[in-house]
Amino acid sequence: xxxxxxxxxxxxxxxxxxxxxxxxxxxxxxxxxxxxxxxxxxxxxxxxxxxxxxxxxxxxxxxxxxxxxxxxxxxxxxxxxxxxxxxxxxxxxxxxxxxxxxxxxxxxxxxxxxxxxxxxxxxxxxxxxxxxxxxxxxxxxxxxxxxxxxxxxxxxxxxxxxxxxxxxxxxxxxxxxxxxxxxxxxxxxxxxxxxxxxxxxxxxxxxxxxxxxxxxxxxxxxxxxxxxxxxxxxxxxxxxxxxxxxxxxxxxxxxxxxxxxxxxxxxxxxxxxxxxxxxxxxxxxxxxxxxxxxxxxxxxxxxxxxxxxxxxxxxxxxxxxxxxxxxxxxxxxxxxxxxxxxxxxxxxx
Numbered sequence: 509x510x511x512x513x514x515x516x517x518x519x520x521x522x523x524x525x526x527x528x529x530x531x532x533x534x535x536x537x538x539x540x541x542x543x544x545x546x547x548x549x550x551x552x553x554x555x556x557x558x559x560x561x562x563x564x565x566x567x568x569x570x571x572x573x574x575x576x577x578x579x580x581x582x583x584x585x586x587x588x589x590x591x592x593x594x595x596x597x598x599x600x601x602x603x604x605x606x607x608x609x610x611x612x613x614x615x616x617x618x619x620x621x622x623x624x625x626x627x628x629x630x631x632x633x634x635x636x637x638x639x640x641x642x643x644x645x646x647x648x649x650x651x652x653x654x655x656x657x658x659x660x661x662x663x664x665x666x667x668x669x670x671x672x673x674x675x676x677x678x679x680x681x682x683x684x685x686x687x688x689x690x691x692x693x694x695x696x697x698x699x700x701x702x703x704x705x706x707x708x709x710x711x712x713x714x715x716x717x718x719x720x721x722x723x724x725x726x727x728x729x730x731x732x733x734x735x736x737x738x739x740x741x742x743x744x745x746x747x748x749x750x751x752x753x754x755x756x757x758x759x760x761x762x763x764x765x766x767x768x769x770x771x772x773x774x775x776x777x778x779x780x781x782x783x784x785x786x787x788x789x790x791x792x793x794x795x796x797x798x799x800x801x802x803x804x805x806x807x808x809x810x811x812x813x814x815x816x817x818x819x820x821x822x823x824x825x826x827x828x829x830x831x832x833x834x835x836x837x838x839x840x841x842x843x844x845x846x847x848x849x850x851x852x853x854x855x856x857x
Contacts, residue, residue, distance in 0.1 A: 558854035561575060561855060564849055588607070589606070615632040630672045638657075659699060706718050754770050780792055
């Protein structure tokens with residue numbers, strides 16, 4: 509598929525990058541002093557207890573934290589600001605982006621070996637992208653790197669970290685790495701053409717879904733635990749209250765989606781869309797949980813159960829982390845030490 513992009517020299521080069529709370533490559537991303545409300549529903553109690561280490565960034569420098577020792581270790585120097593740290597599945601490498609030339613034609617990544625602390629740099633050459641927005645590990649050998657082109661489109665590069673080659677490039681948005689290493693994403697729509705083109709979903713180079721009309725927006729797809737289904741929300745741009753949950757069967761062998769059902773969402777259904785461990789679909793927020801019955805295509809509302817043991821346990825972890833931060837950064841004038849891109853994971857650094 510040949511895609512026409514806009515040259516970045518004509519772009520309005522101002523972009524804000526927000527900290528997004530996600531679960532990624534076995535790590536949990538949160539900000540210090542904040543525990544994600546739905547985290548207790550995504551992990552078992554045993555899994556939560558295993559979250560004993562963290563990596564994070566402060567003022568462009570990367571650090572690690574060990575709950576066992578209560579110590580903070582500096583992983584990188586202070587010469588060039590670094591951001592978006594992502595730990596590999598084996599926890600042997602830490603990928604990150606350099607911020608020194610974020611508006612240049614060369615976008616630079618670093619791979620830090622967690623054993624010897626040596627850094628190997630990787631450069632992405634692009635005529636269109638101007639900043640690295642996200643880094644995902646596909647496996648221990650490959651990275652998926654999302655770069656900003658314009659408000660409607662990103663470039664996504666699959667990179668071999670050993671030979672530093674770019675193996676594939678996609679254009680679109682909302683990139684998700686599937687368990688088999690395939691990449692699912694929303695197809696590219698030229699900026700300003702949204703009202704003229706139907707939104708689509710792709711897996712690798714293959715279109716697998718198309719919205720029924722140009723005024724329908726496709727939300728972020730969620731993949732079921734057993735990798736046989738995906739679910740996402742479709743919103744009518746002309747009627748934002750008119751939302752629909754779409755459920756599709758996912759066939760990895762054929763790389764296809766088969767629309768199974770859709771459920772109209774009433775105004776009172778809100779929260780984060782998730783699959784549980786038995787592949788039931790639900791929405792959850794702090795107060796209510798909405799469970800989807802796929803047989804009757806109805807939604808049941810219930811009070812969200814408060815997991816006090818989880819809350820107390822996680823707060824203890826955060827308090828210990830805050831204490832370690834204060835002990836390490838003794839010269840800061842901050843009442844509470846502020847850090848970014850905190851990634852919790854199991855095992856000790």
